[in-house]
Amino acid sequence: MTPRLRRGVRLTYDRTRQTYDRTRQTxxxxxxxxxxxxxxxxxAVLELCDGERSIPDIAAALGERYAGVREDDVGDVLARLxxxxxxxxx
Amino acid sequence: ELKVWTTPDFEEYATM
Numbered sequence: 390m391t392p393r394l395r396r397g398v399r400l401t402y403d404r405t406r407q408t409y410d411r412t413r414q415t416x417x418x419x420x421x422x423x424x425x426x427x428x429x430x431x432x433a434v435l436e437l438c439d440g441e442r443s444i445p446d447i448a449a450a451l452g453e454r455y456a457g458v459r460e461d462d463v464g465d466v467l468a469r470l471x472x473x474x475x476x477x478x479x
Numbered sequence: 480e481l482k483v484w485t486t487p488d489f490e491e492y493a494t495m
Binding site for chain 2: 424425428430434457458473
């Protein structure tokens with residue numbers, strides 16, 4: 390299974406927060422029912438949800454940027470995002 | 480050169 394953002398969902402940058410607090414690198418996920426504010430690692434996971442990479446692929450890619458990546462963490466956050474109808478399995 | 484992994488999480492808000 391390979392996760393991807395559902396149609397109508399966008400991962401974008403919150404320029405307002407960046408303007409007022411440059412220490413926060415804030416992304417937002419826009420979808421019809423709401424807004425999600427992911428932390429840095431959740432943002433990194435979402436950026437890799439291209440419908441091509443599997444969970445192990447995503448964890449391996451994150452391992453090039455982060456120390457101590459847990460594949461279970463990737464699967465858990467993706468399951469929550471699927472529940473919120475932000476991500477779907479391709 | 481690697482950042483320390485933290486548990487992925489997000490805040491959700493009903494509703495540049």
